[in-house]
Amino acid sequence: VNNKVNLQEQVRKLKEQKNAVILAHYYQEPEIQEVADFIGDSLELAKKAAQTTADIIVFAGVHFMAETAKILNPSKKVLLPDLKAGCSLADSCPPDAFRKLKEKYPDHAVVTYINCSAEIKTLSDIVCTSSNAERIINSIPKEKPIIFAPDKNLGRYLMEKTGRKMLLWDGACIVHEAFSLDKLLEVYKQHPSAMIIAHPESEDHILKVANYVGSTSGMLHYVKSSEHDTFIVATEAGILYQMQKDVPHKTLIPAPAKEDNTCACSECAFMKMNTLQKLYNCLKNEDPEIILEKELMEKAHKPIKKMMELS
Numbered sequence: 001v002n003n004k005v006n007l008q009e010q011v012r013k014l015k016e017q018k019n020a021v022i023l024a025h026y027y028q029e030p031e032i033q034e035v036a037d038f039i040g041d042s043l044e045l046a047k048k049a050a051q052t053t054a055d056i057i058v059f060a061g062v063h064f065m066a067e068t069a070k071i072l073n074p075s076k077k078v079l080l081p082d083l084k085a086g087c088s089l090a091d092s093c094p095p096d097a098f099r100k101l102k103e104k105y106p107d108h109a110v111v112t113y114i115n116c117s118a119e120i121k122t123l124s125d126i127v128c129t130s131s132n133a134e135r136i137i138n139s140i141p142k143e144k145p146i147i148f149a150p151d152k153n154l155g156r157y158l159m160e161k162t163g164r165k166m167l168l169w170d171g172a173c174i175v176h177e178a179f180s181l182d183k184l185l186e187v188y189k190q191h192p193s194a195m196i197i198a199h200p201e202s203e204d205h206i207l208k209v210a211n212y213v214g215s216t217s218g219m220l221h222y223v224k225s226s227e228h229d230t231f232i233v234a235t236e237a238g239i240l241y242q243m244q245k246d247v248p249h250k251t252l253i254p255a256p257a258k259e260d261n262t263c264a265c266s267e268c269a270f271m272k273m274n275t276l277q278k279l280y281n282c283l284k285n286e287d288p289e290i291i292l293e294k295e296l297m298e299k300a301h302k303p304i305k306k307m308m309e310l311s
C-alpha cells in the first residue's frame with residue numbers, strides 16, 4: 001500500500017481511539033492538512049484549542065502555537081510532532097532582554113504578537129494576532145504608551161494603521177523578510193492584472209506595493225471574495241494549498257524570494273519540520289509533549305484571555 005495513505009489511515013484510527021484532535025496550521029504540508037480536524041491560522045487554531053473536548057491535542061504547527069494551546073488547556077495533553085519546530089520571530093525576542101526593556105519603560109502597556117514564547121507572554125498585558133491587532137491596539141487608552149513586540153514589520157504597519165506611536169522590538173520573521181521586491185515587480189510585469197497581497201510581517205517596501213495587506217485568514221477571504229482572478233501572494237507558500245482549493249479557477253503566484261531556494265518562494269522550514277510520519281509517531285507514543293510550569297501557564301493565560309475577549 002501507498003505509505004502516505006496507510007499512515008493517514010493509522011493516524012485517523014489512533015485519533016479516534018485516543019479521543020485526540022489534530023489542529024493544523026495552513027503552513028503545514030497538504031498530507032498533514034488532509035488528516036487534520038481543523039485547519040486555520042494562529043487565531044483560529046487558538047480558538048479551536050480553547051473549545052475542544054478532546055483529551056489530546058496534536059498541534060501540527062510550531063512550538064509557540066502548541067504552547068498557546070497548552071496554556072488554554074492546562075489539564076490536556078498537548079503534543080507537537082517535532083519540538084524543534086520553533087519560530088525565528090519568537091526566537092528574536094529573548095525573555096531577559098525583553099524584561100530589561102520593559103523595566104526601562106514601566107509606564108508602557110505591553111502588546112505582544114502571539115508569535116512569541118510563553119515566557120514573553122507572561123511579560124505582556126495583552127496578546128494579539130495579525131487578524132485582531134488593530135482592534136487590540138485601539139482598545140488601549142490613547143494616552144497610554146505602548147511597547148510592541150516582537151515583529152517590527154507588523155509593528156510599523158500597525159503604527160500607520162492606528163496612528164499610534166509604539167516602541168518596537170527589533171524582531172522579524174525570516175520567511176516574510178525573504179521576499180525580493182525586484183523579483184516581485186518582474187513577476188508583476190508579466191501579470192499586470194494581478195493583485196499583490198501580503199502579510200504584514202513582510203517588509204515595508206513589499207507592503208507599499210501590495211493591493212491588500214492582511215492576516216492569513218484575511219488573505220484567504222480576500223482572494224475568495226475578490227472579482228480579480230490573478231494574485232501574487234507574499235506570505236508563506238503553504239497557504240497556497242488552501243487558497244487554490246477555495247478558488248480552483250484563479251491563478252495564484254507565490255511571491256519570489258531573494259535567494260533562490262528550492263521552491264523559489266518562501267517556505268517556513270520550522271513548520272516543515274513536522275512530517276506525517278512524525279505526526280503519526282507522536283500520536284502513537286504521546287510524545288513529544290508540551291510541558292509547562294503551572295505558574296507560567298497561569299501568568300501567560302491572562303494576556304491571551306484578554307485577547308480572546310476582544311476578538
Ligand code: CIZ
Nearest residue numbers: 041042043115129130216
Ligand atoms: O506564523 C506566521 O507567520 C503566521 C502568519 C501565522 C498566523 O497564522 O497568523
Ligand code: SF4
Nearest residue numbers: 087088089173175268
Ligand atoms: Fe515563525 Fe515566520 Fe515560520 Fe511564522 S513563518 S512560524 S513567523 S518563522
